[in-house]
Every structure is written in C-alpha cells, then in structure tokens.
Amino acid sequence: MxxxxxxxxxxxxxxxxxxxxxxxxxxxxxxxxxxxxxxxxxxxxxxxxxxxxxxxxxxxxxxxxxxxxxxxxxxxxxxxxxxxxxxxxxxxxxxxxxxxxxxxxxxxxQEALARPLPDRVGHVDLAAHTRSCDPYALLGGDVHDAVLTSAGPRLLLADVKGHGAQAIRVSAAVLAAFRRAAATEPDPVRLAHTLDELLRPELGPEDFVTLLLADFHPGEVRLVNCGHPAPLRVGRRLCPLAPPQPSPPLGLGPVPRLQRVHLSAGQRLLLHTDGLTDACDGDRAPFRLDVPQVHAALAEPALPDALEHLTDLVARHTGGAPLGDDLTIVLAQPTRTPAATAPEQGPGSRPRPTRPSA
Known part of the structure; x- marks a missing residue:
C-alpha cells in the first residue's frame, strides 16, 4: 500500500x-x-x-x-x-x-505440510527454528515432525538432497511417509527401513535423505541416525552423540542401528541439520558448536530463548549474509513430571524453565 x-x-x-x-x-x-x-x-x-x-x-x-x-x-x-x-x-x-x-x-x-512443532509432546518440551535458504519457500530440504507413540514422544529430523524450493517434492514425501508409519511402528530401526522403502519411488539415482529419529523414554533417548549430523546432549558440557556405526542416508542402502543414550530431565538434546555447521563467515570458516558461547546459549533457562540466542550467534558469525543452505534446529528437554501425569500444554502455558544439568 x-x-x-x-x-x-x-x-x-x-x-x-x-x-x-x-x-x-x-x-x-x-x-x-x-x-x-x-x-x-x-x-x-x-x-x-x-x-x-x-x-x-x-x-x-x-x-x-x-x-x-x-x-x-x-x-x-x-x-x-x-x-x-x-x-x-x-x-x-x-x-x-x-x-x-x-x-x-x-x-x-506448505503450511499444511510444514506444521510447527507443539511446545510439548508427551513429557518432552520442544522448541524449533527452521529457515529455508529460499526466501519465497516455507518448506525446503529440511523436514521435522513429532508424534506421540504408545511408548512416548518421537522426533524426526531429515535433510533432503538439495535445498529451497527444488527439494519441496521429496520433503513432502518424507513427511507423508513419516506421518503414515511413525505412530504405529514401535521399533525406530524398522521405521527407518519402512521410510526408506516408501521413499525409494520418489528418489532419483543420486538422491538421498539423511535421517535422524529420536524416541524419548524415561531417562534415555533412543536414536537412529542414517547419515545425519550427530545431535548434541546439552548438560554441564556439550556432548556430540555420533553413532558408533555410521549408516548411509535413505536411498543409498541405509543400515540403521539403535543407539541408546542417557538423557535425564535436566538435560537437553540439540538436533540440527548441516545448515547450522555449514554457516560460514567472510573467511569461509564454518560455525563451530564446541565453543563456550554456544554452550552458554543452549543453557538459557527457556528453550525458545536458548534457540534465539543460538540463532543470534549464527547471524553474527555470518555477518547477516543469506544462508547457503536450509537451516533447522530443534531443542528438546524431558520434563521432571512423569509422562503419565504430565498435562499437555499449549503455546501460552509453558512449564517453569530449568537449566540443563550434567
């Protein structure tokens, strides 16, 4: 106007x-x-x-x-x-x-496909930040979603080959496959195999999808990683959770394996795509996660504040330049309330924030 x-x-x-x-x-x-x-x-x-x-x-x-x-x-x-x-x-x-x-x-x-994550799924509080490198696309090559299974909350984070609008078709297929099978398949390893089978008709000879599944259980998280950047456990220090035996991405003959990691109610899990570590400054130096500033950002009491602080660090590192790849960051923290009695909370009623423990 x-x-x-x-x-x-x-x-x-x-x-x-x-x-x-x-x-x-x-x-x-x-x-x-x-x-x-x-x-x-x-x-x-x-x-x-x-x-x-x-x-x-x-x-x-x-x-x-x-x-x-x-x-x-x-x-x-x-x-x-x-x-x-x-x-x-x-x-x-x-x-x-x-x-x-x-x-x-x-x-x-795109909004129907890329629904925002709720503030809480089961006994896990969530916060997410996602940004396509294409300013006109809401959904790019990064895909994330969450469901509540009979065993507990389950998170998906995937990264389709390519970025921006060119990756939307395969990204939509990933979301459709996950929503079709995730709530009824109790085994995350079998779920990874199922997703690979469902996506195979959508992938070309050189296409692939990196995949990270996280199933939250009391006191632990069960990970399945197929070629995706390793998540980080946030406590008194940052602990990368690289899989003991790496697997190729979906579409390239994945060999998914289960990785069980201790995760207490005072700790957090940071999941991200390679758009985070590939964010470069003017000297082409990538963004580093193993620095005190990142740990301090992720230790903010409230999850949204922690993500905002982290994205501010990324923006300062890149000098505000446009990102060359899609970026998605998900921060998850189990609550201290047992899952059986924890009330579902909407965006306007978050639980009392706590700092990560050891």
Whole structure:
C-alpha cells in the first residue's frame, strides 16, 4: 500500500510538471504530457491510469491550442498512448491478482505440510527454528515432525538432497511417509527401513535423505541416525552423540542401528541439520558448536530463548549474509513430571524453565 501511494505521488507530480511546462512555460512537449499515465501503468490501477490519461489529453489540447498546432492530432496521439497505458495497467493488475491467488495456495499447502512443532509432546518440551535458504519457500530440504507413540514422544529430523524450493517434492514425501508409519511402528530401526522403502519411488539415482529419529523414554533417548549430523546432549558440557556405526542416508542402502543414550530431565538434546555447521563467515570458516558461547546459549533457562540466542550467534558469525543452505534446529528437554501425569500444554502455558544439568 505504501509503495502504491509513492507511485501515485510520483505520477501526479510528473503530470503536474508536464502541465507546467506546456501551459505555464508554453513549451510544447506532447511526449512529456503522457508521463503520468505511463508511470501509473507500472504500479497503479487502470482507473487511476485512465484519470491521469484524461488529464494528459486535456493538457495536450490546451497546449496545442495555445501554440496554434492541430489540437485534434495532438489529442489523438496522447489519447492513444494513454489508452495503451490503461490496457497495460489492467493486464498487470489481473496478473498480480492471479499471482496473489497462486501464492496464497502455495503458502497454505506448505503450511499444511510444514506444521510447527507443539511446545510439548508427551513429557518432552520442544522448541524449533527452521529457515529455508529460499526466501519465497516455507518448506525446503529440511523436514521435522513429532508424534506421540504408545511408548512416548518421537522426533524426526531429515535433510533432503538439495535445498529451497527444488527439494519441496521429496520433503513432502518424507513427511507423508513419516506421518503414515511413525505412530504405529514401535521399533525406530524398522521405521527407518519402512521410510526408506516408501521413499525409494520418489528418489532419483543420486538422491538421498539423511535421517535422524529420536524416541524419548524415561531417562534415555533412543536414536537412529542414517547419515545425519550427530545431535548434541546439552548438560554441564556439550556432548556430540555420533553413532558408533555410521549408516548411509535413505536411498543409498541405509543400515540403521539403535543407539541408546542417557538423557535425564535436566538435560537437553540439540538436533540440527548441516545448515547450522555449514554457516560460514567472510573467511569461509564454518560455525563451530564446541565453543563456550554456544554452550552458554543452549543453557538459557527457556528453550525458545536458548534457540534465539543460538540463532543470534549464527547471524553474527555470518555477518547477516543469506544462508547457503536450509537451516533447522530443534531443542528438546524431558520434563521432571512423569509422562503419565504430565498435562499437555499449549503455546501460552509453558512449564517453569530449568537449566540443563550434567
């Protein structure tokens, strides 16, 4: 709206200048008289463009009569250009409305696929930050989701080959496959095999999907990692949880294995895609997680504050430059309340935050 007002002011001012040149200074310049409708055609409605065109024709007629020129010929020329400007404005406005409709549909479809994580699933508090490297895409190559199974909360974090809009098709397939099988398959290793089978028809010969599954149980988290960056356990220190036996990603013959890790109620789990560690500064140095500033950020009492502090560190490291890859960070912390009695909480009622323990 503000941009249109500026364009209207500019077109009106240009038309006023043209009228002054022709009527006040009495300098014939019939080409200058159509500058108002020509400017309006780029950003304003056909009605406004027509009004400025009518002003242009009137100014041209008055200027021609004072200069003794053929008023009818001048009026026809200016009217023809003004009519072209009106048609251009009408066509542009229709195209913009169609683009707005398509954009709304695309945003709605992406929002339906990339639902935000809840603040809590079962006995685990969650906070997530995701950003596509494509400014026009809500969903890129990073995929995350959470379900509550009969055994407890289950998290998915996956990274499709590619990024931005080009990876949306496969990302949507990953989400569909996970939502189809995750709630009913108790074994995360079998779930990884199932996802690989379901995604195989969607993947090309060189496509792949890195996968990290995290099943939360009392006192521990059970991980299945297929080619994904290792998560970090956040306590008194940061502890990378690299799998003892690495597995290839989905689509490249994965060999998923279960990794059981102690995770108490006072500790946190940081899951991330390689967009975090691939964020580089001006000297092409990657973002490091093994520094005190990162530990201090992740130790903030509230999970959203911890993520905000971490993303601020990333922004300072990159100097605010656009990221070259999609970025997703998920921070999870088991609560001290037993899962059987823990109430589900919405965005407006978070539990009392605690700092990570050892």
């Amino acid at each position: 503000e941009t249109r007002r500026k364009w209207l002011a500019a077109a009106a001012a240009a038309q006023a200048v043209a009228a002054s040149v022709e009527l006040v200074a009495q300098v014939p310049s019939y080409g200058l008289s159509v500058i108002g409708p020509l400017l309006a055609a780029h950003r304003l409605s056909a009605r406004v463009t027509a009004a400025l065109g009518a002003v242009a024709v009137t100014v041209a007629l008055l200027g021609a009569s004072r200069a003794g020129s053929s008023a009818s010929g001048v009026a026809l020329n200016v009217a023809a250009v003004s009519l072209w400007a009106v048609l251009t404005a009408h066509t542009r406005a229709r195209a913009e409305r169609a683009l707005d409709d398509v954009t709304r549909l695309a945003v709605t479809a």
